[in-house]
Amino acid sequence: MKTVTTVAELRTALAEHRRAGKSIGLVPTMGYLHVGHMELVRRARSENDVVVASIFVNPLQFGPNEDLAKYPRDLARDERMLTEGGIDFLFAPGVADMYPRPIETVVDLPKLGSELEGAVRPGHFAGVATVVTKLFNIVQPDRAYFGEKDFQQLQIIRRMVEDLAQPVEVIGVPTVREADGLACSSRNVYLTTEERRAAAVVPKALDEAERLIAAGETDPAAVEKGVTDFLRSEPLARPEVVALRDPETLEPVSEVGEKAVLLLLFVRFGTTKLLDNRVIAPKSTRLAKVA
């Protein structure tokens, strides 16, 4: 694996492979890697001739009061993990490499990007869409890999690629979890021992939603309230988003049970924000599965 920090160097290295007709897979990350990231790497490795991972803690997607400065970083450890994962290039630019001048051009999805997590983090998804577009332009990958853990991000990137005809296949990878069900996340290291124990309530809240819907609840507001109450039964959990939505458009649903619905959670423990979600299958499929 070769670590590259400048746009020019990466472009030169990849041009040769592209000329030789090799397919290129991209795994964009902010580093401090864990087994969730490595699952993206494994998928990319199995589906492409050349694999590029990027590590860039993108200032554009952090709000003024967010954790940009303290975001966990360990490049040497990440390099070891990516070498083991068998990737070809690590693109690890500095801020001056990615943004030599303050950026004037922004990719924004004002509607999709301002809801749910976007309502709690104004401007976040414009920062994500802009940096992902720039990474796509630099790497020109055939395929790019994103985790379903960040479900809204994945749908925003899919929509951006469709709207702007970006020539990339976007691949969503299922969420990798810890033994107690908590989704692996770089920010889990911020949790105190007590908060980490308490955080197991988040995946359990997804089960609670399934239970309520399987028991016949069809009113989305009632399911959202049931899940919020369940989360609040854990004193350290502060639910900020508990929303049932259409999995593709992310729009509110009027009823649950007939169609697949997305449950999206954004829950704070102290200053740490945790995300999780589940697409809950329609009743008919669940019955079919039982039969």
Ligand SMILES: Nc1ncnc2c1ncn2[C@@H]1O[C@H](COP(=O)(O)OP(=O)(O)OP(=O)(O)O)[C@@H](O)[C@H]1O
């Ligand atoms: N548990 C996971 N399973 C699958 N993919 C994941 C998981 N965690 C992160 N990813 C994906 O890895 C990519 C890079 O994510 P990122 O570097 O922000 O890590 P993260 O663990 O989500 O960090 P944070 O704690 O800051 O949210 C994203 O596409 C993200 O969805």
Ligand SMILES: CC(C)(CO)[C@@H](O)C(=O)[O-]
């Ligand atoms: C996609 C991404 C690498 C863009 O900075 C980031 O939002 C992330 O790690 O999910």
Ligand code: BAL
């Ligand atoms: N994991 C998504 C990137 C972020 O929280 O900024």
